[in-house]
Amino acid sequence: MNKIKSVYVRPLDIKHGRVDMSHGSGGRASAQLTEVVFAAAFDNEYLQQGNDGAVLPLPPANSRLVMSTDAHVVSPLFFPGGDIGSLSVHGTVNDLAMMGAHPLWLSASFILEEGFALYDLQRIVSSMAQVAKAAGVAIVTGDTKVVERGKGDGVYISTTGVGYVQGSISPSGDRARAGDAILLSGTIGDHGMAIMSQREGLQFESAIESDSAALHELVAVMLATGADIHVLRDPTRGGLATTLNEIARQSGVGMVLNENNIPVHRQVVAACEFLGLDPLYVANEGKLIAICADADAAKLLDAMRTHPLALSAAVIGTVIADDACFVQMKTKLGGRRMVDWLNGDQLPRIC
Amino acid sequence: MCLAIPACIVELLPDDMARIELDGVRKEISLSLIQGARVGDYVIVHVGYALQLLDPEEAAQTLALFAELASQT
Amino acid sequence: MKYVDEFRDGALAQNLTDSIALQAQQSRTYRLMEFCGGHTHALSRYGLLGILPANVQMIHGPGCPVCVLPIGRVDLAIRLAMEKDVILCSYGDCLRVPASDQMSLLKAKTRGGDVRMVYSALDALKIAMNNPARQVVFFAIGFETTTPPTASIIRQARANGLTNFSVLCNHVLTLPAMEAILTQPGGVPLQGLVGPAHVSTVIGSQPYQYIAKRFNKPIVISGFEPLDLLQGILMLLRQVNENRAEVENEFTRAVTLAGNRKAQALVDEVFEVRDSFEWRGLGSLPFSGLKIRVAFAEFDAELRYPDLIYTNVPDHKACECSAILRGEKRPQDCKIFGTICTPDNPIGSCMVSSEGACAAHYTYGRFSEVKWAL
Numbered sequence: 187m188n189k190i191k192s193v194y195v196r197p198l199d200i201k202h203g204r205v206d207m208s209h210g211s212g213g214r215a216s217a218q219l220t221e222v223v224f225a226a227a228f229d230n231e232y233l234q235q236g237n238d239g240a241v242l243p244l245p246p247a248n249s250r251l252v253m254s255t256d257a258h259v260v261s262p263l264f265f266p267g268g269d270i271g272s273l274s275v276h277g278t279v280n281d282l283a284m285m286g287a288h289p290l291w292l293s294a295s296f297i298l299e300e301g302f303a304l305y306d307l308q309r310i311v312s313s314m315a316q317v318a319k320a321a322g323v324a325i326v327t328g329d330t331k332v333v334e335r336g337k338g339d340g341v342y343i344s345t346t347g348v349g350y351v352q353g354s355i356s357p358s359g360d361r362a363r364a365g366d367a368i369l370l371s372g373t374i375g376d377h378g379m380a381i382m383s384q385r386e387g388l389q390f391e392s393a394i395e396s397d398s399a400a401l402h403e404l405v406a407v408m409l410a411t412g413a414d415i416h417v418l419r420d421p422t423r424g425g426l427a428t429t430l431n432e433i434a435r436q437s438g439v440g441m442v443l444n445e446n447n448i449p450v451h452r453q454v455v456a457a458c459e460f461l462g463l464d465p466l467y468v469a470n471e472g473k474l475i476a477i478c479a480d481a482d483a484a485k486l487l488d489a490m491r492t493h494p495l496a497l498s499a500a501v502i503g504t505v506i507a508d509d510a511c512f513v514q515m516k517t518k519l520g521g522r523r524m525v526d527w528l529n530g531d532q533l534p535r536i537c
Numbered sequence: 538m539c540l541a542i543p544a545c546i547v548e549l550l551p552d553d554m555a556r557i558e559l560d561g562v563r564k565e566i567s568l569s570l571i572q573g574a575r576v577g578d579y580v581i582v583h584v585g586y587a588l589q590l591l592d593p594e595e596a597a598q599t600l601a602l603f604a605e606l607a608s609q610t
Numbered sequence: 611m612k613y614v615d616e617f618r619d620g621a622l623a624q625n626l627t628d629s630i631a632l633q634a635q636q637s638r639t640y641r642l643m644e645f646c647g648g649h650t651h652a653l654s655r656y657g658l659l660g661i662l663p664a665n666v667q668m669i670h671g672p673g674c675p676v677c678v679l680p681i682g683r684v685d686l687a688i689r690l691a692m693e694k695d696v697i698l699c700s701y702g703d704c705l706r707v708p709a710s711d712q713m714s715l716l717k718a719k720t721r722g723g724d725v726r727m728v729y730s731a732l733d734a735l736k737i738a739m740n741n742p743a744r745q746v747v748f749f750a751i752g753f754e755t756t757t758p759p760t761a762s763i764i765r766q767a768r769a770n771g772l773t774n775f776s777v778l779c780n781h782v783l784t785l786p787a788m789e790a791i792l793t794q795p796g797g798v799p800l801q802g803l804v805g806p807a808h809v810s811t812v813i814g815s816q817p818y819q820y821i822a823k824r825f826n827k828p829i830v831i832s833g834f835e836p837l838d839l840l841q842g843i844l845m846l847l848r849q850v851n852e853n854r855a856e857v858e859n860e861f862t863r864a865v866t867l868a869g870n871r872k873a874q875a876l877v878d879e880v881f882e883v884r885d886s887f888e889w890r891g892l893g894s895l896p897f898s899g900l901k902i903r904v905a906f907a908e909f910d911a912e913l914r915y916p917d918l919i920y921t922n923v924p925d926h927k928a929c930e931c932s933a934i935l936r937g938e939k940r941p942q943d944c945k946i947f948g949t950i951c952t953p954d955n956p957i958g959s960c961m962v963s964s965e966g967a968c969a970a971h972y973t974y975g976r977f978s979e980v981k982w983a984l
Contacts (some may be wrong), residue, residue, distance in 0.1 A: 390564040455560065459559065516657075520657075581808065586759045588870065599861075
């Protein structure tokens with residue numbers, strides 16, 4: 187009887203080890219990385235099968251399939267309130283939620299830079315696992331590639347999500363109508379300023395944390411009210427201003443906002459003042475805009491305010507008929523200004 | 538033309554630096570352009586430097602000016 | 611935010627607006643120039659243009675250091691990054707200014723130039739200290755508010771014995787520009803000027819007296835907050851109605867007669883006035899710009915890289931930045947405004963800086979003909 191001695195594979199040194207090209211080549215090192223780091227953290231029946239893909243059940247009758255994808259290249263990788271991992275899960279969960287869908291499964295593909303610390307990878311993956319579990323989603327399939335040192339920024343993560351949307355629920359960017367109420371679930375600018383606070387040269391100390399969060403349960407609460415919700419969208423890159431302009435254009439309408447009603451944390455206001463930034467254009471990762479029939483605004487707002495992620499929800503404006511699709515705002519001062527598309531990148535200024 | 542904001546000195550630091558605070562946001566800036574600043578003073582901050590001390594009495598007087606009734610114009 | 615929020619109070623704004631409405635005589639048109647780009651931005655951001663009476667017109671002045679920076683000077687910075695392999699440190703405002711050959715500092719960065727944005731002059735110094743093997747150049751721009759920090763870091767560089775640090779100096783002076791605006795033949799008729807806030811904290815209110823007297827125009831130095839601006843405009847209207855031409859200071863909480871003497875001395879130690887400096891829109895103005903003194907020559911990038919010679923580059927043919935900076939034309943008078951020239955694709959620097967007249971008008975003002983729902 188031949189006893190085939192199993193090949194000794196040196197255990198992965200998470201503490202001090204680094205990603206090298208072999209981790210992306212598909213061989214033993216790849217398999218080990220997948221098994222020890224990814225599969226162990228994301229552990230579920232699909233990954234346990236160890237196949238190239240996950241076979242998923244069809245949606246039940248009267249439900250439709252929804253799919254969404256997002257890539258994450260945030261720098262720094264770790265920031266107050268989150269990291270690239272938690273962001274990548276929340277981002278895709280939220281995209282599905284904005285379609286009115288219940289998110290179920292995610293894929294996650296990683297592009298790792300040669301030399302990236304395994305310890306940091308482990309932190310990111312743990313964070314993803316934690317956040318996915320809390321959100322009730324499973325990461326069922328994935329991929330890892332490695333690029334040479336200098337050709338990546340540590341790690342890039344791409345997530346694709348699949349979920350089910352019930353019945354005739356179909357919030358869409360082109361459904362805003364004159365007379366509708368515009369609701370915002372909470373404070374703006376937190377995520378973007380949390381990132382800014384870590385950027386070299388801009389460093390400032392504050393308690394500002396990213397608001398990165400999974401919004402699907404809040405959306406479920408909102409849908410359950412039976413309110414006639416026309417649009418749901420999360421104001422991520424480009425901020426509230428950009429997202430509202432997108433919706434206005436898609437729907438062929440105008441909007442009128444009230445600056446007094448838009449919640450912003452005092453520290454975010456202060457940080458923006460320092461850098462010459464406008465909170466309206468700063469990214470959010472845990473907030474949503476809902477546009478609904480005016481008659482339903484009060485009950486929708488009440489329902490939102492029962493949820494921990496929307497305690498400071500507010501009605502911030504109204505949709506109006508406007509062929510030019512402008513977004514106008516009454517300023518705190520009682521003046522009026524236009525809230526235009528983000529022009530170029532918002533860069534901190536001296537003037 | 539210069540983006541500058543009044544902030545409060547909360548700590549004096551070596552090398553003519555100071556920690557200032559504006560509504561909970563803190564930053565380290567240079568005091569090399571002014572003199573006699575103390576903790577608790579408000580300064581005008583521009584590109585990481587304090588440009589001038591803010592005069593609280595004058596600030597109060599200016600606010601009072603704003604409140605003068607329109608009919609008195 | 612203390613000393614900020616109180617100066618943005620809506621009720622007080624209403625009070626001031628009422629006062630302005632009473633003061634603005636129906637039969638007259640008041641043309642006031644807000645010299646400073648920061649004021650231009652504030653007028654738009656707080657929606658003040660919509661609450662001033664129609665016969666009070668604000669003309670945007672050239673007090674935007676990015677807007678008046680000649681293309682040729684940006685070219686020098688780009689060449690330093692692309693040809694001399696330096697670490698080129700710049701304030702965020704300059705990164706998108708369109709230069710020659712459809713380049714900008716930002717584009718130079720995408721093509722491999724080591725261009726780094728800094729929030730403070732101190733950051734540029736730190737980069738030099740942390741990268742002893744590389745040459746670091748700080749692209750210094752700005753009026754008198756921003757000059758003292760540059761003076762401070764040059765002195766610090768000397769104290770630290772840095773050999774890898776230099777400054778490409780484009781600092782300019784406010785009063786020569788004001789004079790140029792008020793002197794131009796067939797010039798824009800102005801009844802008064804809103805004086806810059808933070809420049810004045812440094813230079814004081816005293817220097818403006820010469821301008822008020824020579825040109826017989828009232829000048830009111832105003833703070834940046836919307837209430838300051840409204841009060842400043844009110845004070846100007848009063849002066850115009852009473853035929854006075856004095857320098858008044860609204861921003862008394864930060865501006866004194868003499869200004870910040872320590873900062874002035876520091877600037878004087880490191881810089882001297884150039885015989886002449888070119889301003890976009892205003893042409894070459896005598897004694898209007900600063901250069902680094904011989905005593906600090908080793909920190910002068912123009913001496914360290916003598917083969918980089920400034921060449922005047924004319925604006926794009928259709929660009930009206932020049933006329934707009936002089937207050938002769940409005941952004942909407944420019945044929946390419948809002949079509950080819952937009953903040954995403956700026957042809958001239960007035961569209962790049964968020965306080966340039968064109969950018970401000972694009973972002974806020976072009977809607978003034980809109981039927982406001984408010």
